[in-house]
Amino acid sequence: MRAVCVIGLGLIGGSVLRAASAAGRPVWGTTTSEDDAAAARADGFDTVEVDEALRRAAAEDALVVVATPLTAVRGVLRKIAEHAPEAWLTDVVSVKDPVAAEVRSVLPGARYAGGHPMAGLSSSGWAAGSGELFSGAAWAVTLDEDTSLEAWREAAQLALDCGAQVVPTSAAAHDSAVARISHLPHVFAAVLAATGADGGPLALSLAAGSFRDGTRVAGSSPDLVRAMTEGNRSALLDAVDDALGRLGAARGSLASTGGLKSTVDAGYDARRYLDDLLTSDRTSTTVRLDATAAERLREIGEIGGRVVALTADTAEIEIPTAA
Numbered sequence: 001m002r003a004v005c006v007i008g009l010g011l012i013g014g015s016v017l018r019a020a021s022a023a024g025r026p027v028w029g030t031t032t033s034e035d036d037a038a039a040a041r042a043d044g045f046d047t048v049e050v051d052e053a054l055r056r057a058a059a060e061d062a063l064v065v066v067a068t069p070l071t072a073v074r075g076v077l078r079k080i081a082e083h084a085p086e087a088w089l090t091d092v093v094s095v096k097d098p099v100a101a102e103v104r105s106v107l108p109g110a111r112y113a114g115g116h117p118m119a120g121l122s123s124s125g126w127a128a129g130s131g132e133l134f135s136g137a138a139w140a141v142t143l144d145e146d147t148s149l150e151a152w153r154e155a156a157q158l159a160l161d162c163g164a165q166v167v168p169t170s171a172a173a174h175d176s177a178v179a180r181i182s183h184l185p186h187v188f189a190a191v192l193a194a195t196g197a198d199g200g201p202l203a204l205s206l207a208a209g210s211f212r213d214g215t216r217v218a219g220s221s222p223d224l225v226r227a228m229t230e231g232n233r234s235a236l237l238d239a240v241d242d243a244l245g246r247l248g249a250a251r252g253s254l255a256s257t258g259g260l261k262s263t264v265d266a267g268y269d270a271r272r273y274l275d276d277l278l279t280s281d282r283t284s285t286t287v288r289l290d291a292t293a294a295e296r297l298r299e300i301g302e303i304g305g306r307v308v309a310l311t312a313d314t315a316e317i318e319i320p321t322a323a
């Protein structure tokens with residue numbers, strides 16, 4: 001089993017390290033946080049300083065996983081270029097196009113496929129992580145024209161070892177999807193929390209389920225939220241525009257007719273669809289891919305003992321999810 005070297009041992013990196021280790025892979029990690037390093041060591045994990053971690057990655061032909069905030073990625077890639085310029089490489093950063101662009105410019109020899117586990121908590125740091133964080137979660141693994149299939153397979157295998165479900169996507173399609181279902185919710189949560197707080201102590205002392213659910217991620221680390229939302233600026237602007245259009249329509253309708261029917265009905269239908277998706281007894285994931293990506297994935301055939309099946313005409317991919 002290929003060894004795994006994790007750079008950044010916060011909530012996500014720390015959870016990858018634990019899960020990969022539990023899957024039986026040799027693992028070590030490195031972090032600039034003294035607290036996270038000490039906590040990881042106390043839990044029995046091998047942590048070393050970054051140069052040593054990367055020298056070891058080169059010697060053992062390990063998979064290097066970048067698990068730092070987007071703002072630190074360029075510096076980390078430069079370090080990797082110094083010690084392991086042809087590394088097997090993936091990352092768990094929540095935007096994919098900017099990371100892929102950095103890899104192309106700083107580490108052209110790396111065998112890279114981007115990754116993004118769709119799991120998190122509003123708390124951060126090693127102590128908040130767990131080897132089960134990704135269990136059953138979707139994990140995007142990016143496939144673009146210049147992605148090597150071997151690198152894609154390595155990144156997908158890590159996701160499977162962490163108990164996640166692989167969702168293949170291009171970096172650009174990922175970024176616009178995630179702008180809507182992750183970055184926009186973080187902006188909404190911030191706006192909602194601040195708007196509710198403007199209602200004063202009475203409003204907050206009456207706050208119950210809807211306000212708590214809608215504002216939960218407003219309690220996430222502001223630095224991390226800013227790094228992911230600002231890092232996906234263009235796609236997020238489109239999503240914000242779309243949402244503003246809907247809010248404007250809701251306001252217009254409320255002001256003119258007093259009715260919110262179309263707003264509420266559209267939200268209800270969307271949420272019911274999501275619930276069906278989450279609760280259905282799925283034995284496979286179906287993702288629509290463009291024809292080129294589908295054709296390339298067909299070459300992989302199988303990852304982690306699971307067959308990747310493509311339906312011929314529609315360029316959809318079915319990945320059985322049963323472990």
Ligand SMILES: O=C(O)C(=O)C[C@]1(C(=O)O)C=C[C@@H](O)C=C1
Nearest residue numbers: 094117118119120121122182217
């Ligand atoms: O559950 C949370 O607290 C999260 O914010 C997790 C969440 C999200 O759902 O938006 C946030 C960022 C990650 O990149 C992926 C998932």
